[in-house]
Amino acid sequence: MFKPMALAFSVASTLAVVLPAVPAQAEDSLYVPLLTYRTGPYAGSGIGIADGMHDYLEMLNQRDGGIGGVKIAIEECETGYNSQKGVECYEATKGKGALVYNPWSTGITLQLIPKAGVDKIPVLSMAYGLSAAADGKTFPWVFNPPMTYWDGASVAVKYIGGKEGGLAKLKGKTIGFIYLDAPYGKEPIPLLEDLAKEYGFKLMKYPVPGDKMQDQSSQWLNVQSDSPDWMIMWGWGAMNPTAVKEAAKIGYPMDHFIGVWFSGGDDDAKAGGAGAKGFLTLNFNGTGAGYPALADIKKYVVAKGLSQVKGDDRVGENNYNHGVYNSMLIAEAIRNAQKIAGKKMVDAADVRAGLETLNIDAARIEAMGLKDFMAPMKVTCDDHSGENSVYVQQWDGAKWTKVSDWIEPMKDKIRPMLVADAKAYADKNAPWPARTEACGGR
Amino acid sequence: MLYREVGQFKTTYAADMAVFPIRQDRIGILAMVAIAAVGVPLVANDFVLTSIMIPGLIFTLAAIGLNILTGYAGQISLGTGAFMGVGAYAAYKLANAFPEVNILVWIVTSGVFSAMIGVVFGLPSLRIKGLYLAVTTLAAQFFLEWCFVRIGWLTDYSSSGAIEAVRRSLAGMPITGPEAEPLTRYFVVLALVIGLTWVTSNLVHGRIGRTWMMVRDMDIAAELMGVRLLPAKLLAFAVSSYLAGVAGAMMVFFWLGAAEPSAFGISLSFQVLFMVIIGGLGSLLGSWLGAAFIWALPVVLKFAPGLVGIEIASATVEHLNSMIVGALIIFFLIVEPHGLARLWAVTKQKLRVWPFPW
Known part of the structure; x- marks a missing residue:
């Protein structure tokens, strides 16, 4: 036998297994x-x-x-x-x-x-x-x-503006953005920064590294000390329930905490227990x-x-x-x-x-x-x-309820950026x- | 049997000291190269090339890189994934900055940058040994990953934070980017990996390799015999990171096509470390076997049930896969703690003396 026989064998067996592959679909x-x-x-x-x-x-x-x-x-x-x-x-x-x-x-x-x-x-x-x-x-x-995510972020800002009594009232406010530190979470940042400049609010960013999704105590400690008026979240997977739990723990007003549509899993909100009541997310499908x-x-x-x-x-x-x-x-x-x-x-x-x-x-x-x-x-x-268009939904402790109309994104702003x-x-x-x-x- | 070396006389010192002293081995290695260069392209379909052969070869190179450091020089490293990342980002930046230069030049050059970074993080190795060194290389892993995420310049301020393989050709044939045929990419990867294995083989069998092994076996003794520890260790870090960097650049340009920072995470470092441990520390053959085992086996296991017509839910396959691969790793480590390469060496010894084992 030759020395590299083992490799030959592994390659050959690999091929043997895979080659008769790709059965033609019916x-x-x-x-x-x-x-x-x-x-x-x-x-x-x-x-x-x-x-x-x-x-x-x-x-x-x-x-x-x-x-x-x-x-x-x-x-x-x-x-x-x-x-x-x-x-x-x-x-x-x-x-x-x-x-x-x-x-x-x-x-x-x-x-x-x-x-x-x-x-x-x-x-x-x-x-x-x-x-x-x-x-x-x-x-x-x-x-x-x-x-797109940009449309979503613009709707979140629009919703906040609506609650504050018009986008012009956003001047001087602080909006926190907590996001998964990956391409996904970073997508909306250019738009949010642009809107911050235009409407004069301050954008605070709280990145959550992908391998530390289940430990966000330091981010929320910062949120507590900065106490932004509103929080926007771009989270996914284990990051969502952790964020909701931490927000509830520091007593952040949940009705000022808006997640993207992918932060709106039922289990995500349930994790916060009674404290999660009032948590908002964007959505485009009924629940x-x-x-x-x-x-x-x-x-x-x-x-x-x-x-x-x-x-x-x-x-x-x-x-x-x-x-x-x-x-x-x-x-x-x-x-x-x-x-x-x-x-x-x-x-x-x-x-x-x-x-x-x-x-x-x-x-x-x-x-x-x-x-x-x-x-x-x-x-x-x-x-x-x-x-x-997107709408905003709110967690009532057991299920999601629709709390806004279908809101149009800021198309004229986003389209040129896209x-x-x-x-x-x-x-x-x-x-x-x-x-x-x-x-x-x- | 086949391993009968009767009549093979070594008449020169060089022949006696050859890497493959037995004629059957030399024929075997040539046969393997021939299979890889001619046989595989003839029979393999795109899926085998893109999902098994290309990543398998790239991981082989990364495993060789880590083997230099851990297997030959005895320095444990958990930063391989990040060093691969440095190579990938360097190749990306260079290819975009100088589009007129052939991409292969930049793939090979990209390793130089990760070698430099590797040397910097290798500096503590003079004072810190063993598991403690593993922790400092872990710091390299986290620090570099942080850089990939945070420094926008590395990705040319891409809004997605990812890098994409640019479209480049060699002699009119696209070799990177989406238009490149899997077969073309396979040949390029194969040539680079075989070439670098050959270079590395010469390194480890020569004076440099011997100093590394002296440092590994007992650094005080090595020092007393005139080996300067710092240059020897730093050279090991440099060569190791160089190979890892080239592997990382190939990973983005010839295999994935695009990569986000998390592709170079700690799990990649562990994946390569497992390849080295399973394959065999201090063995080039081991790097090849380890990469084949850790990379190809799960892929085959994942798609095999569907091919033979067994319907299993995709998540169940994934769970079974982890269990089977995990069990096999434990099995191999119990049977032969020195890895697959040693297992082969034992088998070969038995074959050489067969049928009279005494």
Whole structure:
């Protein structure tokens, strides 16, 4: 035997196992890989989302026989919110005819953005990822509806302004921003700084390192001594319940504490106990299970044991509903693509066109059984996020209640910033390919 | 069996002292290189290349880097992840600042920057030994990670805080960026890793390697015999960080395509450290085996059930994966605490004397 035989063996066995791989997907199904995370430090947020995404698509399979009569082949791939594993999942599934990717991590999204245009598979980063990706001219293959983080941050400031009696009254106030010290948490900073300058409020930043999410006592000690008038949070995973707990502990007024939509998990707020009452977050989907579509999920999926959700009570939690919203976007994009392409078996390029012409009006929302679950939303060729409206919800100790109307983001302020940032991204990654896709077409 | 060395006479001193004194080994190593350069590209699909071979090779280089420091020079380090990061950010900055220079030049140069940083953090090693040194390198890990997050200049003030692989070509073929074919990237990575392994092999088998091993085995004795400890240790830190830096640059440019600071976190340092320990301290072969074991095995385990048609929930696979890999690590460490390389050495010795083991 040769010396490096062991290595040869390991390589050979690896190949032997992997090569017969990539079984061709059944010709008559729409393949949707779901990059999910049910393990790791962010599993607390990830499990609900994974279940919501899977169950809504499975419900379409069970109730309607798929989309337009074509079954959806759903495959979950575990990323653990880890960028290395995310790329692994992408490479493992893209050859099977993936129609669209939902990375569910800003880090993985950033890796997929340059690949999307080359592999011709759209990336749908629902209200997360690179805000600048909303510029459809620069990023034809990336979508971040219903709105970007910048839109969200502007709505938070608008809401605060409303409570203070007008944006002009913000002058001299202090707004604290506590965020996960990662690309995700840092996204809204440029906009908040800009708004601080414009409206004359002081922005205090409290970064929370990713490996110290469960120990925020020093950040909240600073909050206590600075005592900002309002707090805004961009948190995820274990950071959210810890922040709510700490805020309650120092006695911060919870009705002056606004989280982003991803800080609004039911478990996040529950962690604060009675002290969490009054905690606010932004949201773009309804909570609770009181919608016909969610009743169908219970009937067709959960009751049949096809879901990983044990029991009904998890259906309707905020993270679960984020997942449902995400899958609704996928399904509507595919449906739209079938209409545009005039055929049932669409490919990834068709789905891109479907996403780009997404227009979900009130009638369609009602037909989907999601009345009051969401606001009408629209994506255009230029605007891949749509900058749709958000509302504010409040935790009453047991569940979320809607406490504001749908608030429009500061579009005229954000749009130029998005375009400028998209240009900066393209310049940095020169030569960034120019858009060749026709608007709404392939 | 195959390992019959009858008739192989060594007539020169050089032949006796060769890295591979047995002819079968030399044929074997050539066969391995041939398999990697010709066989794998012929049969492997994109997934095998991008998820197993390319990261496996990159981790091999990182493991060799750490092995120099920990295995050969005996200095425990927990900062490998950060040193890889320094290489990645250096390559990114250099490639953007001088786009006309070939990217391969910058990949190879990027290691110089992490070598310099490595030397700075290696300075305490003269006074601090063993586990205490591990703690100071841990400080390097946290400090550098903090820099990646905080210093906007490193990412050219990117709003996302991440760096992306720029698009560059070699002789008209895109080798980095999204357009680069997996096969092209694989060849580049393979060439760099084999080349650097060869250079390192020459280093550790020569005078420098011997001084490192003297320092490792007993530094006072080494000092008495005329080895100057500080230069020897700092050189080990420099070479180790250099290789880690090149591996980090390759990680962003040839594998991931983009990286956020958390990609160079403490878990990456541990991942590489495990590769070195499992593979075998003080062995280049060990670095290769360790990287293959720690990197490729979980990937194979993750996707194998789906390929043979067993339906398991993705999270369950992940849990099983951790359990199986963990159990195997314990098993191998009990069977052979000196790592896979030693396991191979024992096997080889048995094969050489087979069938008369006495």
